[in-house]
Amino acid sequence: MKYRTNDGDVLDAICTEYYGADAFDLTVVHAANMGLARLGPVFPAGILIDLPEAARVSNEPAMISLVD
Numbered sequence: 452m453k454y455r456t457n458d459g460d461v462l463d464a465i466c467t468e469y470y471g472a473d474a475f476d477l478t479v480v481h482a483a484n485m486g487l488a489r490l491g492p493v494f495p496a497g498i499l500i501d502l503p504e505a506a507r508v509s510n511e512p513a514m515i516s517l518v519d
Contacts, residue, residue, distance in 0.1 A: 479506035
């Protein structure tokens, strides 16, 4: 998905809105948007950000097996 920023947007809030709380990997988002970090933590309006599906992580607890 592509997202165009509004003045004052921050990446964590954008990702939380799209992927869900604690359900994304920011390193994947940054890798898909080279140079994004150089813009600082608060974005001006009009920046196009790619939100790749590969950044989505499961926030479901991992199942563990007590026996093999």
